Amino acid sequence: MDAPLDAVAAVDLKRVSEVKLREDERYAVAHPRSRALIERGMRTMPAGVPMTWMTFLWDHPPMFIDGADGARFQDVDGNEYVDFSLGITAASGGHAYPAVVEAACARIARGFNFTLPTEDSVVASEELARRFGLPLLAVQPQLDPGEHRRDPHRPGSDRERARAHVRGQVSGAPRRTAGG
DSSP: OOOOHHHHHTSOHHHHHHHHHHHHHHHHHHOHHHHHHHHHHTTTSGGGSSSGGGGSSSSSOOOOEEEEEBTEEEETTSOEEEOSSOOHHHHHHOBSOHHHHHHHHHHHHTOOOOSSOOHHHHHHHHHHHHHHOOSOOOSSOOOOTTHHHHOTTOHHHHHHHHHHHHHHHHHOOOOOSTTO
16 A cells, blocks of 8 residues: 555655665775775776676665675675575575585586586486476577578577577467577
């Protein structure tokens, strides 16, 4: 239910500004290393952080993270927080879950960034098929292997065809992209 107009009008904007200023100052005092890392990062990254959207999430500069465990993380200034903004991978299992760390370290020790499949891809797709009851899992469509030789300057073409392919698999719609 929307607040009555007179209740909104009763908000003391001067007081809100005073509290905001006080909290901004408190935040700055509590995060000197994060502030220094932003300044240092400005020399080599736009906005001082790896992805510029990180600077627009809050009304204060972002804190830099030192580590995490379960649902909590610590910033470089020693402050601890419950992580309510959980990144995609942390949302599914928390931070540093021992079984996930062990499996990831084992895979990394054997190499993990290939342009060819690994047995793990078969194991993972079998498990996803079992869990979700899908007969076939595919993220990327079959691509013409000569495409990159013909036009190496079209990085979006594979991505767009992959999106169209996945949309078609999900919706059952016919393919609408040339060659896809």
